[in-house]
Amino acid sequence: MIHLTVRNLHKHFGGNHVLKGVGFEVKGAELIGLIGPNGAGKTTLTNILDGAIKPTSGTVYLNGERIDQLEPYEVARAGLGRTFQVTRSFRRMTVLENLQVPALAMDRGESRAEMRDKAHDVLEFLTMEHLRNEFAQALSGGQQKLLELGRLLMLDPDVIILDEPFAGVHPKLMEIIYAYIRRVNEAGKAIIIISHQMDSIFSLSERLLVLNFGDLIADGPPEAVKRDPAVIEAYLGSDEEEEA
């Protein structure tokens, strides 16, 4: 079973204490939302989880393996994949080549034909099969987001972090992303979604983590978190405030 353990993470950038002892666990195919105001430390936490930056102190274990000191490619191979807040497709490579990169990097012993078939299935699911030979730079912003999700399907990690998957996306593409999240989750993967779109995050998530100025101020079911006074004060705001 998938088991991600984050313990007492601290991160300092100079005098700026960005993460202040963040800790949580993910067990099994959980669908988790990670929310918080700008500057809360969400991106820093993501970058630590994927190995892009190292924590000042604290540990991260994935399925019993310590991953907080690994390089990003080692973290990916250990079973944690992510998308980026700003889409980062390989623009001067074709859609198919974009999908081949993680498949070949993982080196699971699949034949080229098997990889092609898998890529075909992924593109069909993302309604992008007709674009397979186009350069990624020819795709719309939404399609590039889908392509990033497709690369994660090819990487096939245990834990997936989606950083702002709904930002600037057309409602029709949003439906595809919803379907993607449900499909991946039903396939037994744990998903952590970072988003400022409250409707989406509350409707999709089974559990919410709320960060505020580097502190994890709430961790629980969405309905409970919604009513948490600390969360209301720090991030959501009250109905009275909205009316005012």
Place this chain on the structure above:
Amino acid sequence: MMRQVPNIAAVLFLGVLVAFPFVYTAGDYDYVMHVLITAFFYAILASSWSMLAGYAGQFSFGHMGFMGIGAYTTALFCHYLWVADAPTGLCDEVEIFGTWFIVVDAIGVTSSTLTQDCLREALAADPALSVGRMPVLLGIVLGTVMGGLAGFLIGLLVLRLRAAYLALFTLGFSEILKATISAEIEVTRGQAGLELPSLYESGITLLGTTYDKTAKLPPYFTMLGLLLLCLGILTWLARSRFGLFVRALREDQDAAAALGVNTTRYKVLVFTITCAMAAAAGAVQAHYIGIITPNLLFLLQMSLVVAMAVIGGVENFFAAAVGAIILQVMLELLRNSFEVGGYEIDMTIWRLVFFGLLLMITLRFFRNGLLAPMIEYFTRGHVAKETVARRQAAEAAFEAGREAGR
């Protein structure tokens, strides 16, 4: 068929290059052959630099430095190391399996007659002593290995450097190398240059014809062969996972790493391989020319290689190689001065202006060079039509499914 046009053109171009030395008979044969050998030399540098900069996005300006490492390694090896059947008693020497390996004195340029050379003194004392040079091929292999090793080390050092910082670091490396070679006169003979044995010092027989060491045909096919070997290796690499990963590295290093690509390994590998190619070209060229000086490492030479790759097409090493050959030939053709209305146009200078203008126009209007877009037209011209056809087929299938469901 359209997609095969670049392949057919490449085969025809290669056919012309192979046949040329046998069908060209004009009086300037040696000069024209020399121009083409030099063009092949630049083609190796431009195509390997294209893999490094165009494919992998590592804009190194130290490529001529690695070329120089190859050239100077074989030069020092062939200049200082000799073999003899008996000890000289005067030089530093060691016996291995009955053969004496002799290291002659580093005497710099203090004597033009080399009378201080311990080996010459030994030969004068014992005329029966049999001495010989080290094999040129071994020197070239050593030069290639040293170039690759230097590329490996520089690749490790520049792991975290990107864009302008990488360019400046590698430029600095090349300049330091040039300054060191210039300064170490005792060993490298500085600007006086080091003499090397010819590629085929004892001559060579090809297809029943014997060529002496000054003949142009053997080095022509040697350099052309090395170019084809390099292009073959680059093609194999580009089509393998290596090619895919280094292009991903160029596009977005962090995203590639997040998808499981060991970016450190591929960055170091691409430096090692392309620098070894530059070093091999330098070693062969040094033996062909017969003398090398630190001027080989001038920044202008590096600029020439970059310009050739950019004008051909930096993201396609075939385009970079063909661009280098065409430009080298054009630069020579443009040497001929002419008169306009009684004024003599000195093309030895104006040709460089022409070259600079061509580079500026290419950079402004043709981001991927002049030849690469032509190749892309034939190899990718069909993609847009295919995309539209696939989309229409998918829409038709969707509509048919909906009709059937009603």
